Amino acid sequence: MTFHRFVALGDSFTEGVGDPDETRPNGVRGWADRVAEVLAGDDFTYANLAIRGRKLLPIVDEQIEPAVAMSPDLVSIYAGANDVLRPRIDVDVLIEAYDAAIGRLTGAGALVVMFTAYDPGGSPVFGALRGRFAIYNELVREVADRHGATLVDFWRLRDYRDDRLWDGDKMHMSAAGHQRMAIAVLDALGVDHDLAPLRLDERPVLSASDRRAANLEWARSHAGPWVKRRLTGTSSGDGLAPRWPQLAPVVAAG
Known part of the structure; x- marks a missing residue:
């Protein structure tokens, strides 16, 4: 096709x-x-x-x-x-x-x-x-x-x-x-x-304390800001324009 x-x-x-x-x-x-x-x-x-x-x-x-x-x-x-x-x-x-x-x-x-x-x-x-x-x-x-x-x-x-x-x-x-x-x-x-x-990296072996630390870091870095945007009515896309707004030839991967 x-x-x-x-x-x-x-x-x-x-x-x-x-x-x-x-x-x-x-x-x-x-x-x-x-x-x-x-x-x-x-x-x-x-x-x-x-x-x-x-x-x-x-x-x-x-x-x-x-x-x-x-x-x-x-x-x-x-x-x-x-x-x-x-x-x-x-x-x-x-x-x-x-x-x-x-x-x-x-x-x-x-x-x-x-x-x-x-x-x-x-x-x-x-x-x-x-x-x-x-x-x-x-x-x-x-x-x-x-x-x-x-x-x-x-x-x-x-x-x-x-x-x-x-x-x-x-x-x-x-x-x-x-x-x-x-x-x-x-x-x-x-x-x-x-x-x-794509080839995947080996899964890291984490201790219980490592997992807790990773979860806390995720909550601080990602979950918290996501919840804040929901509460304030803002979006991660505010101020962004479409990446390729008009039909054009394809940009090849570098």
Whole structure:
């Protein structure tokens, strides 16, 4: 399958947070850049409108029409996880808006790639929200089925139980996680590629006191600021612009 105009939409998952590359806008690379590098050819351009911290309705309001204006033949969109993490949500309102957005994209002629959210069942931090994520994901599957979208079922990718596929904040994928997701997207699209999982470091052996110290450091460095943003109504994406706001040839990895 050959694509010519790929536009990636969403939040930190698609922006590339957790996959650092200081040579790129916002200092990250991510799975979407990795996919675009595989798809790149003489007549291929790529845009990435995703911004970290964005919830579903702002993604729909801010990113769908600019994407449609680019006449893409391939669009990826990941949205909703930031909403599900909030204390209270109306999942039916979210899905109604998501359904309309996917219909707009497919109606414009794009092949759309959607994602379920990760299964947090093994997480001591977010495990309590597993039921809410399961409900949301099943509704996302229904939207994908209704519009003929290609679905990457993150919930069912069991290798993400390995914490080495996650960044130190326990919320975003690491470089290895982004590489694994790029492989999953290309496989779902039926695109031939030679991407392979990144080599993982050996797991450190930690004593009980080391684990306690690591958990305290995580709470101070990541959990605390995350909670503060929720309480103050701010976002990690405030003040950031899309990394690749217009279709352009792909920047190759350095």
